Amino acid sequence: MQPFGHTLTDTDIRALFNSAHGWEARYKELIKLARQLPPLADADKTAANAIHGCESQAWLVSELVREQDGTERWQFHCDSDARIVKGLMAVVLAALNNKSAADIHAFDIEAYFAELQLLPHLSPSRGNGLRAVVEAIKESCKS
Incomplete structure (x- = not known):
């Protein structure tokens, strides 16, 4: 499950945001990224998949993938009603x-968010919601 249809890494995001000068340009990049992220199926937009701590409606679906060599990796799909x-x-x-x-x-x-210069431009509730997404992901893959 590649949420973007291809692999997009933190290195790609860093390059994208480093070339976007100013908050308005970064905001436009966020909107473009939102458009690339496919919606969750309505069947996955359940209370069990809801991310709590976001002021908007937000959902997370996680899946553990086991490779033939025994390695495990986590795949996530997120969606929200706010762009x-x-x-x-x-x-x-x-x-x-x-x-x-x-x-x-x-x-x-936190260092990643600081490098992207996102948090200073978000409302406190959006910043908390962003951290709630990260915490939901970490919680879903606890061993």
């Missing part, structure tokens, strides 16, 4: 999707 939240989810997915649980827990998400 900016969906764009922020795309940024998180680029960093954490298709990784092992250990890699997900070791990833310095």
